Amino acid sequence: MSRPRALADLVSILLGSVVALMGLALFAGGAYLAWLGGSWYFVVLGAAMLVSGILVAQRRREGALLYGAAFVLTGAWAVWEVGFAFWPLVSRLFALAVLACVVALFAPLLDRSGSVAWRRASLDVAAAVALALVATTLRAFQPVPIIAATEVAAVHPATQAGPQVDWAAWGNTNAGTRFAGLTQIDAANVAQLQPAWTFRTGDIAVSNGFGAEDQTTPLQIGDTVYVCTPNDIVIALDADTGAQRWRHDPKASAPQWQRCRGLGYHDAGAAEGGKVCPRRLLLATIDARLIALDAATGQPCTDFGAGGTVDLKTDMGEVKSGFYTQTAAPLIAGDLVVVGGRVADNIETGEPGGVVRAYDVASGELRWAWDPGNPATTRLPPPGETYTRGTPNVWTSMAYDSALGLIYAPTGNATPDFFGGHRTAQDDATNSSLFALDAATGRPRWHVQLVHKDLWDFDVPAQPALYDLPDGNGGTVPGLIAATKHGQIFLLNRATGAPIAPITERPVPQGNVPGEHYAPTQPYSDMPSIGTETLTEADMWGATPFDQLLCRIQFKTMRHEGTFTPPGFDTALQMPGSLGGMNWGSTAIDMTRDYLIVNDMRLGLWNRLIPREQVETGKAAGTEMGLSSMRGTPYVSLRNRFVSALNVPCQKPPFGTLTAIDLKARRIAWQVPLGTVEDTGPLGIKMHLPIPIGMPSLGGSLVTGSGLIFFAGTQDYYLRAFDAATGREVWKGRLPVGSQGAPMTYRSPKTGRQYIVITAGGARQSPDRGDYVVAYALPADSGSK
Secondary structure, rough: HHHHHHHHHHHHHHHHHHHHHHHHHHHHHHHHHHOOOOHHHHHHHHHHHHHHHHHHHHHOOHHHHHHHHHHHHHHHHHHHHHHHOOHHHHHHHHHHHHHHHHHHHHHHHHHOOOOOHHHOOOOHHHHHHHHHHHHHHHOOOOOOOEEEOOOOOOOOOOOOOOOOOOOOOEEEOOOOOOOEOOOOOOOOOHOOOOEEEEOOOOOOOOOOOOOOOOEEEEOOEEOEEEEEEEOEEEEEOOOOOOEEEEEEEEOOOOOOOOOOOOOOEEOOOOOOOOOOOOOOEEEEEOOEEEEEEEEEOOOOOOOOOOEEEOOOOOOOOOOOOEEEEEOOOEEEEEEEEEEOOOOOOOOOOOOOOOOEEEEEEEOOOOOEEEEEOOOOOOOOOOOOOOOOOOOOOOOOOOOOEOOOOOOEEHHHHOOOOOOOOOOOOOHHOOOOEEEEEOOOOOOOEEEEEOOHHHHHHHHOOOEEEEEEEEEEOOOEHHHHHHOOOOOEEEEEOOOOOEEEEOOOEEEOOOOOOOOOOOOEEEEEEEOOOOOOOOHHHHOOOOOHHHHHHHHHHHHOOOOOOOOOOOOOOOOOEEOOOOEOOOOOOOOOEEEEEEEEEEEEEEEEEEEEEEHHHHOOOOOOOOOOOEEOOOOOOOEEEEEEEEOOOOOOOOEEEEEEEEEEEEOOOOOEEEEEEOOOOOOOOOOOOOOOOOOOOOOOOOOOOOOOOEEEEEEEOOOOEEEEEEEOOOOEEEEEOOOOOOOOOEEEEEOOOOOEEEEEEEEEEOOOOOOOOEEEEEEEOOOOOOOOO
16 A cells, blocks of 8 residues: 555544544434433434544545535524524534534545545635634624614713712712713723833732632722722822822631722811811721721721721621621711621521611711611610521612612622521511611611512622613603612612612512422513523533533523522522622713613523432532532522533623613613633633633723723723723723722822722632732823823
């Protein structure tokens, strides 16, 4: 046998073996999928590839023809199943197209007659497929809106925002709009943004497996920027240089959930000039303390509580280490500092309660308490008792309307999250709701429940945004916007709680877990929802047909009946999952266009309840994924993210978006994928490819008066600016590591420069961690004032 012929035989055998083995895998997996009631197409494709591979190995050109026919039919099937949606087609066709190109390239070896026409046709096909692959690759790098802007809202003055002097609250103001009417940085010059200063806090959020994260939004008061770190160290920085002015370490510690999302600030004014510290920062710590610090020196305000500290564990009963923490910034409502608290989800019943308390901002004296489990408690619990244990809690940020005298408190769930048979009628009445509390007394004036009998960890996670809207009669109505984990947005009258956008009760699936109670209906808002589509098998995705097939198999083994699929003894798929949808990063408002800006994540969660006697004692303890003990109930919970074997979400992209909703028209103005796979990828391996597929996001956005949206909470390491009119990305700046913080902005009273400040401590799920505070500005010699 001649060497060329022997080489051709060897290449044909190798190529045929690859095609046949791929076909065998698809056939076997496809047969299982079909047995589960799924698509038969993978059986057909796998069989065709198996026969094709055998023929190719035998150096028969019928093998190439059969593979080509199977590929063409796969293209037709793919278009039939998903239309011309780009990423779903890539999942079904790209890897097979690469193999088609290789088969066509080597097809001349399969013709023993040496036909010139066969050779030319084979190479032409290889070239055509290669060009299609190049075109697809180039398209993959192009940012394409999911919903393109078709109309651009007229710009008007931001009448609901006063002059931007200080960023004095977590959401800029207590209205939580994250809008700052600064215009020095605009679409024409944003490309010139560059780091002006960088500060290292020295406190890196290194997780022990239970969620240490840097998620802060700094404050700016005058010429000073204030930041807090995951372990509650508070640092004051020069607003123009980033130089440290003072540092206070409260020596806070907790075994889990180390984070500080923000600080409160109170200025008593000249009338209180004789006080120990008339300008004070309020810090709520991870070990449940409320601390007042002198904003000028960082020293404790000794007239507050006991030497500057109020113990928030007082009257809470037993508080195990890590079971009651503070993660939201304290709310400053007039002369009150108001706090809720986070409890450890899914460990046991009867954990510390969800009481909301208001303290005198000067003295630390308790002024009132709202106990969701006992409306009769208005300040201290009855003698010998504690605040009601195990009640829904207010773990996220609150908002405040001083004119109405109302504090808006979003509630979570009575833990554990996924079984509610032990909950009281009062628990069911107060969970996953929005309460308007009288700021003077703490008594609820109204409340609206956004999830009934919550079994999904669908807490109301976002700070309510307070924004007035036209009433249709030439006036305005005081609006409140609540974004939820289950992807809905509720628009309410903040004075009365009445819906501005209609809310309807719709029937939802019912479960059959013994001892459980189910709500027959759930409230649905007439506002646009984000990422709430009920999944089908055709929505499954993967980088290749193989992991897509595995996701299809996984999906067909689950029960999925839409957003409110109840947990059970089988595997129930919840979409969106317990991270959202929308989360604590909250929303922002472009006040010049009346646009609501929302970032979301699209991560499903599968869940299964297991009778307690079937689980070995001590195996279930976690609060995040895996087995959770849920002590005090008959069950433990097993749950995890709905991801492929490559740790990629199983449903089609995008996995996260940035959306603008026109609040007047109540429609989506535009929606774009948010983030790339540059710093992540399958199995967590960085792809180093800026493909804008849209990744899960966490954190909040910032809108400026010049029509720019800034956001950094993506899986890649960038602070980005978007055109608020269209969602087009107009600039991005590389960060040392990822961020989960929200950007803020200010104009220096000394130099007149506008800064955009972001903390970068590490993106969610990323191993890269840091302790950076980065301020961006236009070049100092740009002439901008």
